[in-house]
Amino acid sequence: MSTELIVVGAGGFGRQTLDVVQALNRAADVPVFDVLGVVDTNPSDLNRERLEHRGVAYLGTVAEWLAFDYHALYLIGIGDPVARQRLDRSFLAAGMAAATAVHPAASIGSQAAIGDGTVVCGGTQVSTNVRLGRHVHLNPNVAIGHDAVLHDFVSVNPGAIVSGDVEVGERVLIGAGAVILQGLVVGSDAVVGANACVVRHVFGDTVVKGVPAR
Ligand SMILES: CC(C)(COP(=O)(O)OP(=O)(O)OC[C@H]1O[C@@H](n2cnc3c(N)ncnc32)[C@H](O)[C@@H]1OP(=O)(O)O)[C@@H](O)C(=O)NCCC(=O)NCCS
Structure with a gap:
């Protein structure tokens, strides 16, 4: 049913x-x-x-x-x-519960944890041991590396790459085509501009853009 x-x-x-x-x-x-x-x-x-x-x-x-x-x-x-x-x-x-939706043309690696409300679009690849919080949006053709953690309400726009071991705080917006290098932390409420390359930790509540992102 x-x-x-x-x-x-x-x-x-x-x-x-x-x-x-x-x-x-x-x-x-x-x-x-x-x-x-x-x-x-x-x-x-x-x-x-x-x-x-x-x-x-x-x-x-x-x-x-x-x-x-x-x-x-x-x-x-x-x-x-x-x-x-x-x-x-x-x-x-109001006592309602969120669904979760992963497009059949997305690939989710082993040992994934996916929170309620999360939507994963087609073409997106999620590697092994990734944690996606509640209401995370992964747009088309996003790549999420091994052991990454994306906290609640993160939005990743089309084509962005979140490398392995990255931690992304609550409500972060990652712009289209941006790349976050491995092991970095992006603080809550930060915004990463489209096509940015993030090479250092990003403080919460800041906007970074460009290559390297500042
Ligand atoms: C980075 C971003 C958050 C900045 O937004 P904003 O604060 O409203 O910035 P503005 O549009 O006022 O632009 C401010 C300056 O940053 C520059 N800029 C804006 N976005 C940029 C980006 N992604 N990379 C490099 N420079 C950028 C502008 O050219 C402008 O430069 P100037 O002051 O020399 O004229 C936004 O432009 C962005 O990239 N958001 C992601 C959008 C996205 O992913 N869209 C796809 C949706 S599917």
Whole structure:
């Protein structure tokens, strides 16, 4: 039997999350998830049209959904780590539970630990003994090296490389194509710019960019 699921967010990563879920369903004998639709507090007209075009229902705002008091699993398809954490608190407080979705075309190594709410897109490769916290987003074609730890609400944008033994703090955003060299620590709430090469530890709550990243 399929499990009922809502996706939060009609924007880019929300609809990418729908793609991951649909790919999972297609790959299984019995669909894993029954997608009820998308919840979004402020969807643009264009994103409403995009949902309609793909035949996915718009279920209303977060407040409307929570007032409805219907318990499906949820995935938060919103790229901003801070917004994702805030929404997660609301859904948890309402007694709901997060799903986890790994695209069938992603590869997950041995001894992985993957937290609730995490979404892994196609083409991404996760090496051995990696820990992914709650609501981590791994966009397409990301590589996560052996023994890396990504804490809750980390977002890794397309094509980024997190090398072995790296630790990434809560709510860090790693830009597209960035590389974090092995063994480094990226502090909570830091942002790593697109295409940066991180060669030293990154303090929390800072923005680094460029090659080498500063
Ligand atoms: C690094 C980043 C966080 C900076 O954002 P910001 O603080 O709003 O920066 P601004 O756009 O105001 O740019 C500030 C300066 O940094 C430069 N800059 C911005 N992003 C840069 C990057 N990734 N690498 C090198 N320089 C960058 C700008 O050219 C500008 O330089 P200037 O002052 O000489 O004109 C952002 O540009 C970034 O790379 N985010 C990741 C986005 C991403 O991954 N997108 C793909 C989504 S799928």
